[in-house]
Amino acid sequence: MLSSIVFYALDKAIRSYRRMAQATIDRAGLDITIDQWLVLRVLLEHDDLTQHDIAERVFKDQASVARMLALLTRRGLLSAVPLPHDGRRTQLRVTEAGHRILAAVQPIVLQNRTKALAGISEEELAVLRPLLDRIALNCAPPA
C-alpha cells in the first residue's frame, strides 16, 4: 500500500502544511507565496548573499532562486543595487513594501506552525528532527 510508505507520509505532511499555509496567507489578502516569503526572510538578515548562497539556505535550486528574485523585484518587494566591486552581482535589499508584507505574514506563519503541530509533544518533536536530518543526510549527493 502506498499509505504504508514513510516517504508518502512525509510528502503528504509537507504538502498539507504548504497548502494550509498558503491558504491562510491568501485569506489574509496578502499577495505572496510561502516560497517568496522564505527567500525574503533570508534576505532580511543577509543582504550580501549570492543566489547560490540563498539557494543553499532555503534548500532550493539557484535557477529557482534567480526567478524568485526577479519576481520579488518586479513586485517591488526587493531592490537590487549593482555592487561596485563585482559587476555580476547586486545588493539585494528588502524594500519598505517588503518589510510590510513580512511583518503581516509573520504572525500567520506562527499560527500555522502551532496548528500543524497541535497534539505533538516537545519530546516527539525532539525525536522527529534528527530522523528527518538523517534522511536528508542519507540522500545527500556524495559531495
Added chain:
Amino acid sequence: MLSSIVFYALDKAIRSYRRMAQATIDRAGLDITIDQWLVLRVLLEHDDLTQHDIAERVFKDQASVARMLALLTRRGLLSAVPLPHDGRRTQLRVTEAGHRILAAVQPIVLQNRTKALAGISEEELAVLRPLLDRIALNCAPPA
C-alpha cells in the same frame, strides 16, 4: 534559525529523497519522473479510477494528474480507451512499455528507500509515521 524549524527539516528530507531518487532513475537510463512512476503504479492496480480518485491516492491535484496522464499517454506508457458507459471518461491501461519501465524502476525504488532510511530503526519509523500523519491531519482542510 531556519534550521531549527521542523518544517524546514521536513521539506529538506523529502526534497533530498526526491532528488536522489530521480538521479538514480536517470542514471539507470530510464526516462520517467518519480511522479509519473507513482501514477503509473496506481494505474497498474486500478484502471477504473477517475482523475480525482488518482489525485487523492497520490496526493496531488486533479489538474496535475490530468497533465501527467496526457504525458504518459503521449509517451506510450499508458493507453486511454473511451468508456462506453460514460462519455467523459476513459479506461486507463498501462501499456507493455509502461509495464517494462515499471519493472525496471521497481528495484531502484526499493534500493533508494533502503538507502534513505539507513541507520533508522523500525522503532523510530514507528514513531515517525503517526507524527507525519498527525501533521497532515492538522493541516487538512475542514472538509
Added chain:
DNA sequence: GTAAAGACTATGATATATCATAAAGGTTGC
C-alpha cells in the same frame, strides 16, 4: 422528459523544480 445540479476532464495563468548552458565578470598563474 427536461431543467438544474453535479461530476469529470481539459486548459489557461502563474509559480516553482531541475538540468543544462550561455553570457558575463572575476581570479590566478605565469
Added chain:
DNA sequence: GCAACCTTTATGATATATCATAGTCTTTAC
C-alpha cells in the same frame, strides 16, 4: 597583461503545483 579557469547570473526546456473555469456528459428532482 593575458589565458585558463572559476563564479555568478540569466534563461531555455520540460515537469509539476495550484486555482479557476470552460466544456462536456451524467444524474437528480420534479
